[in-house]
Amino acid sequence: MSDQYPPPSQPPGPYGDQPPSGQPQQPGPYGNPQQSGPYGEPQQSGGPYGGQPQPQPQSQAQPQPGGPQQFGDQTHLAPPPNPATNPYAADPDQPAEVAERIDPPEGTTVNAAGGVTPRIDVKEKAAFAMNGFLAWVFIALLWVVGIGWGIFTVVNDGFPAPSIVIILVALLLGSSVTVIQPGQAKVLQFFGRYVGTVRRQGLVLTVPWTSKKSMSTKVENFETNELKVNDADGNPVNIAAIVVWQVADTAKASFAVEEYHRFVTIQAEAALRHVASQYPYDNAAEGEPTLREATDVVAARIAEEVNARVHLAGVTVIETRISTLAYAPEIAQAMLQRQQASAIIAAREKILDGAVGMVNGALRQLETTVPMDDAHKAEMVSNLLVVLTSESRVTPVINTSMPRERDNN
Template identity: 55%
Template sequence: MSHERSVKATHGLIALPLLVATIPASIYGMVWAAHQSIGWLVIASAIVCFATFVSLFGLFTVEPNQGVVLTLFGRYVGTCRETGLRFANPFYSKKKISQRVRNFESGRLKVNELEGSPIEIAAVVVWQVVDTYEAAFEVDDYENFVQIQSESALRQMATRYPYDMHEGVEIALRSHGEEIARELRREIQDRLAKAGVEVIEARISHLAYAQEIAQAMLQRQQAGAIIAARARIVEGAVGMVHMALEQLRQGGQVELDEERKAAMISNLLVVLCSDRAAQPVINSGSLY
């Protein structure tokens, strides 16, 4: 596979004054030769004038972070990266390729993640051309190639990971942003290497369940959150009950038999685990 090679072009500020001065000089020589009836000098002056006019098409400009691909009758000559006004063979075909850093955001793609749930996913890809030969000749339209291959890589990557974390899962799309970004960048770079493109960064910009299951998944997440919160509350309540019984036993203020302990534990757990404020009830009689 061929790669980019640099070519130097003459500084345009040197060639331009010579060309501009040659055209009026050749016209003057052609008119003077015609008055003097010197036929060969008329022809020579006309040829010089025409050649100088054609040579003006050899002038071109190169902007910063831009490469101009030069070809001669279909053969690749090289790439000029020297900025400013430049002059080269007027018969060279010149194609300008920007090497500035660019980015685009993919559309929202609907794919099935690892567990089969439909999700919506989109990504932002930051990229730039690093090899103008490959960008110009290895692919038909490198900008369109970057977009299509990036979306294809995003689809492929999304099918290898679940949306959310649960037992048995090491990496998930929602919870492991850095790992997923590195994997996505590697996946896109592998596909764009032949186009002379370097992927600088790739990150997920949108991630959500598809609309048809979004409500059900939201309810599942809410249920999981409620269960986790309840488990934490019960764990704390049991610890507080154990601490209360232990302090009563050590202080010796109250002697509780097993039935009274069970009643106290039940009451404390109801108070501590309830999602509503407890309503106190005053017992004016005996404990029994």
């Protein structure tokens, strides 16, 4: 018996392996012609996926969407872009006129990830309301009629069905009467559905069988936390602001956000941080606003940005003011020295300008009475400038020698 294996006469393998010589080739499971590759692809005439062979370095190749990627000695096929998973992102395989952004469906918004998010599109509307005092008079009449009719029916050995109905109607109307204080509104819901808002003050009759949620429409204000922000020059500063706001749309404040008070607080701090990073603290270019000098401009910008952020919650911002503004403690000392140096330079320039003007005036007045040559004028100018610009008190020195003696010496 021979130790060698019998000649290859087995049928093709599960991946379309090379059949024995003299037998026809069988297609592989991927429809490729029978070759020696593990997946039935041509090994010499093409690349790993039937394309032209392209040499790639051993290092990691740049990923290409939808094409082969080389990672060391292994080649992987990156999944092509699938517009079905995100229909609002353009497909790079489509023509430019086709791969345009599709408008999101009504009632949704496109989020940061490119998907769609349902949007609660609700606006405030007025609910039914009437004078509550007139309603109480009518309810009282119903009670009198219902009780009287019931007594009359019972006395005559009858069943007081009409009186029961009248009393139930009176109870239903009585439960619909509510009191609304100034600066307050009632948001009505009928079995979970928003039916309107009542802003009428006093005793009011509203829609029966509705839940009534009180909501303040008064002007409110709060102070943000003291935030550490890098200004436009990269210097860390501590800043805080006071935000004055009011609920303008009770429906959005109730249903569009979870807690509108917390929503307004967080969005105000985010807007404050963003605006503060757009301006330098001080020492800006000519005509450029700064946080320290142009506080009105910065406050108006903060109010505008906060108002744009909290509009979703039905809130309007009335005013914002900067309450705290200072350099961060880690650079406060260095910035103080810089400010002191700037102040000293400005003061010295002012003193020097005044001293030069005083010396010029003194020379003009002395030339008319005391003749002096250039050397004496220079000496006099030097002495006057020392006296006028010195920080310490000057001690005078009297020279008793005559000009000719000084010249001879």
